Amino acid sequence: xxxxxxxxxxxxxxxxxxxxxxxxxxxxxxxxxxxxxxxxxxxxxxxxxxxxxxxxxxxxxxxxxxxxxxxxxxxxxxxxxxxxxxxxxxxxxxxxxxxxxxxxx
Amino acid sequence: xxxxxxxxxxxxxxxxxxxxxxxxxxxxxxxxxxxxxxxxxxxxxxxxxxxxxxxxxxxxxxxxxxxxxxxxxxxxxxxxxxxxxxxxxxxxxxxxxxxxxxxxxxxxxxxxxxxxxxxxxxxxxxxxxxxxxxxxxxxxxxxxxxxxxxxxxxxxxxxxxxxxxxxxxxxxxxxxxxxxxxxxxxxxxxxxxxxxxxxxxxxxxxxxxxxxxxxxxxxxxxxxxxxxxxxxxxxxxxxxxxxxxxxxxxxxxxxxxxxxxxxxxxxxxxxxxxxxxxxxxxxxxxxxxxxxxxxxxxxxxxxxxxxxxxxxxxxxxxxxxxxxxxxxxxxxxxxxxxxxxxxxxxxxxxxxxxxxxxxxxxxxxxxxxxxxxxxxxxxxxxxxxxxxxxxxxxxxxxxxxxxxxxxxxxxxxxxxxxxxxxxxxxxxxxxxxxxxxxxxxxxxxxxxx
Numbered sequence: 146x147x148x149x150x151x152x153x154x155x156x157x158x159x160x161x162x163x164x165x166x167x168x169x170x171x172x173x174x175x176x177x178x179x180x181x182x183x184x185x186x187x188x189x190x191x192x193x194x195x196x197x198x199x200x201x202x203x204x205x206x207x208x209x210x211x212x213x214x215x216x217x218x219x220x221x222x223x224x225x226x227x228x229x230x231x232x233x234x235x236x237x238x239x240x241x242x243x244x245x246x247x248x249x250x
Numbered sequence: 251x252x253x254x255x256x257x258x259x260x261x262x263x264x265x266x267x268x269x270x271x272x273x274x275x276x277x278x279x280x281x282x283x284x285x286x287x288x289x290x291x292x293x294x295x296x297x298x299x300x301x302x303x304x305x306x307x308x309x310x311x312x313x314x315x316x317x318x319x320x321x322x323x324x325x326x327x328x329x330x331x332x333x334x335x336x337x338x339x340x341x342x343x344x345x346x347x348x349x350x351x352x353x354x355x356x357x358x359x360x361x362x363x364x365x366x367x368x369x370x371x372x373x374x375x376x377x378x379x380x381x382x383x384x385x386x387x388x389x390x391x392x393x394x395x396x397x398x399x400x401x402x403x404x405x406x407x408x409x410x411x412x413x414x415x416x417x418x419x420x421x422x423x424x425x426x427x428x429x430x431x432x433x434x435x436x437x438x439x440x441x442x443x444x445x446x447x448x449x450x451x452x453x454x455x456x457x458x459x460x461x462x463x464x465x466x467x468x469x470x471x472x473x474x475x476x477x478x479x480x481x482x483x484x485x486x487x488x489x490x491x492x493x494x495x496x497x498x499x500x501x502x503x504x505x506x507x508x509x510x511x512x513x514x515x516x517x518x519x520x521x522x523x524x525x526x527x528x529x530x531x532x533x534x535x536x537x538x539x540x541x542x543x544x545x546x547x548x549x550x551x552x553x554x555x556x557x558x559x560x561x562x563x564x565x566x567x568x569x570x571x572x573x574x575x576x577x578x579x580x581x582x583x584x585x586x587x588x589x590x591x592x593x594x595x596x597x598x599x600x601x602x603x604x605x606x607x608x609x610x611x612x613x614x615x616x617x618x619x620x621x622x623x624x625x626x627x628x629x630x631x632x633x634x635x636x637x638x639x640x641x642x643x644x645x646x647x648x649x650x651x652x653x654x655x656x657x658x659x660x661x662x663x664x665x666x667x668x669x670x671x672x673x674x675x676x677x678x679x680x681x682x683x684x685x686x687x688x689x690x691x692x693x694x695x696x697x698x699x
Contacts (some may be wrong), residue, residue, distance in 0.1 A: 153366035157335040160356045160401035162485045163389035165285035169326035170264045176322050182263075185484060189633040190298045190306060194268065197310040198317065205314075216292045217601045220254040222581050222690055228254060228430060231263035241263055243321045246255040249269035249277060250298060250631065 171203035173242070177206040184232075185214035186221035189248035198245060212239040220246065253434075256320075258286040266290045266320025268313065270297060276392075276437065277497035279488055283394035287329070290320030299631055302491075336384060337400045338369060349424040353408075357494045360481050360505075363406040367490040375403035375494035378416035387420070388427025391434035392496050393488020397423050402484055409478035415456060416469065417699045421447055421537035422479055425695040431539065435691040437489040441499025442543040442688035444479050446508040446585070447672065449525030452535035452699055458510035462676035464589075465507055465683075466516035479539070480505035489636065500549020506542055509674060515592040516673045524672040527605070528696040540585055540670075546570035546684035551594055556601035559594050560611045567684035568616030568662055575618065575662040576626035577689045580635055581602055582645045585694045586663070587670035587685040592677040605671045617659035 173179065181202070185191040191214065199211050217235055220228065236244065256266035269277045269291050281289040290314045298306060320643065335341050342352050349366045354360040366372070376383055376399070383400040390397050399420065406419045426433050436442070448471075459469040467473045483489045489497040513523045513532065514515050525536045547570070551562035571578075578584030590598070598608060620637050620684055627635045637660065641651035650660045663669055675681060687694070 152343060152345055153349055153368050154340040154343050155349060155366045155368055155370060155508045156404055157341045158337065158353070158367060158401070158485045159334070160390075160398050161334060163386075163396065164283055164394040164505055166328065166331070167260060167285045167411060168328055169286060169290070170259045170262045171266045172322055174322050176318065181321070182258075184251070184258070184265075186251045186254075187634060189270075190301075190633050192634045193303065194294075194298070194305050194310055197307055198313070201311060201314050202317070205318075213512055216433040220251055220593050229257050232254060232257045232264075235264050236258060236261060241258075241267075242257045242587070243264045244255065245266055245268065245317060245321075246251050246258070247268035248294070248298060249251045249267060250274050250296075 163170055174201070176209055176243070178201065179242040180209040180210040180240050180245040182212040182236055183214040183218055184217055184220050184244050184246040187219040188221060189250045191248050194247060199203060207248060252280045252289060253284055255289055256286050259286055259289070264321050264324070266292055266317050268292050270294045272297065273498065276479050276498050279496040280392045283392045283488065288324065288326045290324045290553055292316035292320060312439070332665040336354065336549050337398070357490050358485060360477070360484060364479070367404045367407045367409055371407045372400070372403045374413040375406050375416045376400075378413050379420055381420065387423050390427060390487040391621050393438065393486070395486045397427055397486055402482070405482045405485055406478050409474050410470075410483050411468070411474040411478055415475060418448060418452065418456065418475060419478055420473070421697040421699045422539060423482065424697045425537060426479070427683065428695045430693045431695050432693065433483070433692050435486055436483055436487060437497040437499065438688070438691055439498050439500045440543045440688050441502025441540050442541040443506055443690050444483070444539050444683060444692060445506045445542045446475055446479060447524060447540075448475070448508055448510050448536075449513070449523060449528075449530070449538065450535035451533065453510040453513075458508060459511045460510040460674045461676070464509060464674045467506075467507055472510070475508035476505045480529040483515065499562040508588070509672070511672045512592050512674050512677070515595065515677065519595055521595070521599055521605055521673070524670065527670070530696065530698060536696050537699060538589065538694060538695040538696040541688040542685045543574060543688040544570065544686045546686070549684065550680055551680040551682065552680055554597060556598040556603040559598055560608060563608075563682060564612055564615045567682070568612060571616070571686050572618045572622070572662050573626055574686050576623040577630060578664055579623055579637065579646060579650065579660070580627055580632055581690045582640070583668070583693070584664065584666045585670060585687050587672065587687065588682060589672050589685065590682045591672050591675045591680060592673055593680050594682055595673045608671065609666040609669045612669060613661055616662040617663055619657050620660055621656035623660060630699045
């Protein structure tokens with residue numbers, strides 16, 4: 146006679162989600178006349194990509210303005226808490242209505 | 251990058267993020283972790299670092315509708331929280347084999363068999379801490395889960411740890427939850443792996459190996475402590491390789507077993523222990539965690555004078571660090587670790603050198619050219635990086651831009667005091683080994699147990 150195979154009751158190995166709730170900021174349907182900030186991590190050819198985006202958007206929206214990435218500083222390697230503290234103020238200071246963040250690779 | 255977009259969104263500023271195709275799954279994990287799973291993304295097809303200017307221009311043109319839609323058209327609605335099992339709920343019942351299958355299917359294991367986390371087994375771990383099971387040490391990105399004492403015990407069970415390891419497990423998680431460790435970047439493409447270093451009396455009590463074969467699997471404490479951390483990063487930080495997501499280590503490596511120092515050998519030399527170097531006393535039990543992105547070859551050095559060993563260490567350890575030092579320079583912070591064989595440490599110390607003397611020698615004698623540093627950084631993706639700009643910005647000391655000659659040499663080790671030195675390994679052989687850390691990702695953090 147063989148022993149029955151043991152059976153185990155096990156618990157969940159993950160931990161409670163700490164992700165905050167939230168929704169995206171409200172959008173304006175019109176980009177013309179708006180100020181777009183450039184958030185760059187100083188990686189992966191942003192110095193080529195942002196000028197191309199700038200030109201393409203300006204051709205479509207003649208009154209669009211840009212706050213170029215040099216004025217907003219690198220988003221890479223910065224302490225997240227410090228970024229969370231300083232970025233909103235920087236966006237307000239430069240009058241950014243929207244931002245393009247790049248480059249995730 | 252997505253986290254910056256999330257900060258903007260929460261400040262009321264709409265965003266769109268440019269993400270390359272191979273990173274779309276990771277982007278989904280990060281977006282969910284920051285609580286904005288609908289963060290607008292414009293998908294750049296392919297790998298920009300292998301695209302020429304024409305391909306970049308063509309692809310950016312194709313991105314435009316997504317950029318406009320993200321900035322002007324995206325709409326979002328509040329989402330109800332997804333129900334998750336409470337800690338003590340039994341989520342599965344089965345045989346040992348069935349549990350392995352179930353955990354593999356749900357991506358809850360590391361590919362090795364796990365010890366079933368039963369309530370009774372978890373309770374045995376909890377008996378070794380005074381902290382409450384629902385105490386939260388911190389939150390671990392990118393999946394953004396609460397690092398609870400309960401979850402540490404569960405994953406400790408699964409990794410094959412003994413219950414008495416629990417205080418070490420808690421200290422490990424305290425270390426990786428520190429912002430300076432940057433656990434959110436533990437899934438970055440270099441594929442770095444944390445290294446746990448246990449110092450002080452607890453290393454002896456738990457029978458950690460510090461001698462021959464110290465970094466090989468085989469000793470229970472060293473092995474399961476290392477395995478625990480990798481498992482915890484998967485299950486709580488959400489760093490999973492395919493078919494999961496979140497861990498984008500391109501080639502990466504497997505977990506490091508925990509390292510302990512031959513503290514008696516260090517003390518006999520009159521050298522401070524590694525734990526003392528981190529600011530603790532020899533009586534303190536301490537856990538240190540730091541990243542390791544690559545390992546040097548075994549470094550054999552011979553001779554009766556410190557200088558003979560220092561020269562070889564500078565060549566081989568310095569050489570192993572050289573390529574990656576460009577990224578260390580970019581952030582002006584990195585903390586490589588040199589594990590000195592006891593016999594080599596003895597020769598160096600008996601010749602009158604302190605650890606700081608060795609650090610100073612390495613700082614002064616290990617260099618690369620500015621051209622190499624900038625070229626290596628460019629390959630990784632730092633396409634606009636120059637040493638001169640970093641000196642001008644105050645990130646690097648003036649020594650990195652004394653001229654504009656690309657063939658000028660610059661120190662590989664930005665801050666000599668950050669070179670970790672620890673005595674371990676085979677006392678019967680003249681071998682050392684170097685561990686290169688991943689600059690600001692996985693910064694060295696120590697916690698008293």
